[in-house]
Amino acid sequence: MVFNPAKQAFSERCVLQRWQLKVAYDGSEFRGWQALGDQGVRTVHRTLTAALMASHPLHSRHRQAPVLVGCSRTDRGVHAEGQVAHVDLLSLPDLDAETLRLASMLKTCRCPLEAPGQPPAATRRVNNSFHARKSALRKRYRYDLLLHPRASPFDARFVWAVGDLGAGVISEGARQLSGQAVDCSLLTVNWRASCKADTDEFDEDYYGSLTKRLFIETSLDAAAEKLSVRLECEAFLYRMARVVVSALVACARGVIGVADLQDASSPSFAKALRRVKGRIALAPPNGLFLEEIAYPSDGRWETPAKK
Amino acid sequence: MVFNPAKQAFSERCVLQRWQLKVAYDGSEFRGWQALGDQGVRTVHRTLTAALMASHPLHSRHRQAPVLVGCSRTDRGVHAEGQVAHVDLLSLPDLDAETLRLASMLKTCRCPLEAPGQPPAATRRVNNSFHARKSALRKRYRYDLLLHPRASPFDARFVWAVGDLGAGVISEGARQLSGQAVDCSLLTVNWRASCKADTDEFDEDYYGSLTKRLFIETSLDAAAEKLSVRLECEAFLYRMARVVVSALVACARGVIGVADLQDASSPSFAKALRRVKGRIALAPPNGLFLEEIAYPSDGRWETPAKK
Structure with missing residues (x-):
């Protein structure tokens, strides 16, 4: 130059x-x-x-x-x-x-x-110690399921139309999983390979142990036949939110039982997830929204939130 | 051949x-x-x-x-x-x-x-006497106004973001206009020319007298800051629904008074509409939905509904 x-x-x-x-x-x-x-x-x-x-x-x-x-x-x-x-x-x-x-x-x-x-x-x-990724405390995603076999042209970009499934079963599955320390390596078979591929993006310190506590809540809008699944975690790994939602839909379709979600660190959980994978498609991306990211209150991010 | x-x-x-x-x-x-x-x-x-x-x-x-x-x-x-x-x-x-x-x-x-x-x-x-256009009794359009200056990326295709306007004034304007026989030539200056251009589409018999009784209803979803304006009429002419919505928004912005809408056949109404046209843009198409079309009950369309 x-x-x-x-x-x-x-x-x-x-x-x-x-x-x-x-x-x-x-x-x-x-x-x-x-x-x-x-x-x-x-x-x-x-x-x-x-x-x-x-x-x-x-x-x-x-x-x-x-x-x-x-x-x-x-x-x-x-x-x-x-x-x-x-x-x-x-x-x-x-x-x-x-x-x-x-x-x-x-x-x-x-x-x-x-x-x-x-x-x-x-x-x-913001001051220069703020870092959009490293200062984040936790994230919340929302996945919108349409409990109807077809979405309108106005909804189609924003929901997964799963058909007339029992919202109760999905909510019960979510309750079972919620609060558990989910071993992400069980959830997303390829996540490690995909992180390694973009080496500069993978940050072992940032992800810490691969086990994160995942909190899940569901809310039903009966009039709109829409069930929203909210997933909150310190860090999400590759496709983690979509895999979890697929597992909940698999419960409602009877592919796995709600009991399979009782212990996310057990071999039976891993086995159940493999059954999900063989039987139903991964939840499509269009139902998923990055809803909110939580940060420490102003100026408290000088000490990185994670390490 | x-x-x-x-x-x-x-x-x-x-x-x-x-x-x-x-x-x-x-x-x-x-x-x-x-x-x-x-x-x-x-x-x-x-x-x-x-x-x-x-x-x-x-x-x-x-x-x-x-x-x-x-x-x-x-x-x-x-x-x-x-x-x-x-x-x-x-x-x-x-x-x-x-x-x-x-x-x-x-x-x-x-x-x-x-x-x-x-x-x-x-x-x-259906039997061959049914005609999608000629058998129709009346149509209902819905126009969705967002009472907020900016739409989210998920709403932007489907609303007109008019800003923080008084829903009450818009509803009152709608009440004034509703049930009146609206002289469509006042509403849409160019409609006749545009119909004449596609000669085969313009049907004097179908449109009948140019004066149609228009019914308007509004409903407010306060949580979503959305005001829906429903317009029902036997036949809508070129841009009629959008012109009416522009007039209602002009009321809320103080460009014209609600009283100007009291008599849709009066010269003061025509004058007010010209003022609307000079001051605010035509309601954009993306807020407008063709919501429903009413037909006579089955088989009763042998005698065309209009002539």
Whole structure:
């Protein structure tokens, strides 16, 4: 690269300021959040980075993409109501007015992930010790099941139409599993291989022991024939939420018994899950929403929440 | 065309059997229902005709597209929960088993308008005196307003986000207009020109006098901040539902007064509508749903409902 003294002087004056973004997206037409991968692929990370760059005068003038880190790598087709990301944006510290202008501009940043012309759901400045992924305490996903064999064209992107299944059995299965320390290696056969493949994304420290306590709640909207399964955990592994939902649906279809879910660390649980896998399809991504991510209260994230 | 004795013999054995289809679609990615127009344009009529042809053995074998007539020509971007159409399908009268097979096949016809792999909402045989448009008694549209400045990515295709407006004023405006004989020429300046353009679609007898009694009801879902405006009329003219909703929103924004809606045949009403047009955008199509079409009870449509 040719040395450019004007650019050099500029970058010496600049500081990076960290912003927290809360982002919602309809994942139907994205190949997931993923930051890496083929250039041509439309991912949420890529789309959001491009929108930030286009709407930020310093980044667009210097053609320098801002560094964006999302909390969750949602899969292809998975939606988010409360994805959280942080982004480091160039800023001029000697110009307070400029900083303020940046802040207001970020708030009106036209982000193609949302409704056309809508800004991200929420944007605020945070100090540099905040990290969208490492500071997170826990996440909550929601999976919406439609207890009807066919979804309307207005729902089809957002539910799994499982047919007329007993909501009671699904809720009972959820109660059995809830609060248990789920050995994720039992749930997602391929998760370890898939993490190893993107070596830089796998973080043994972050995931800690592979056993996480999973909390599950269900709520039924009888009029809409919709059963929502909420899953809360410190960290979700590859396809974990979808595997759990498949197991609950398998209960309602009689493929496994509710009793099979009583002890998630037992060999009978592992055996039951293998039976699920052989008999029913994995819950499709379109019913799944990243609903909320919990962080320590402001400024308490200097000490990483996990290690 | 070259004379083909085999085809001739076949077509002499065939009869056309009329089917009634109830179709739902997310109109976002269609250029409306329209049957005519440029070949390359993706319309609901064209998509449904292609699906019927592909799934019907007699039509696909003989490459003869079935004749499909929809009740409403919904605009580009307008949705339907209860569009009704009729289609004449080739059938072999001497083969009852074949007829039955056709019926069951139609029920599983893979229609790309719906959720992938879903059949039309309802299909049944009707006698040839049924006409999707001419037999209709009245139609009901629903317009969904979001009383919030921004829609979520999951709602954006299906609402008009009008901001924090008083639902009470909109409902009061609707009460004023409801039951009045609305002179449609006041509502939709261009409707006559647009009908004349597709001459074969405009039917003076069908529309009758241009004055139709319009009934409006509103219902508020406070938790979802959603106000639904239901509009029922014998026949809707070009953009009529959207113009009425624009007028109600203009009331809530103080562009016109509720009193301006008291007499829809008065010059002050026409003047108020011109003010609406100058000040606020036409209600976008994405909030509008063709909700239901009413027909006389079975078999009573031999005498056309209108003339």
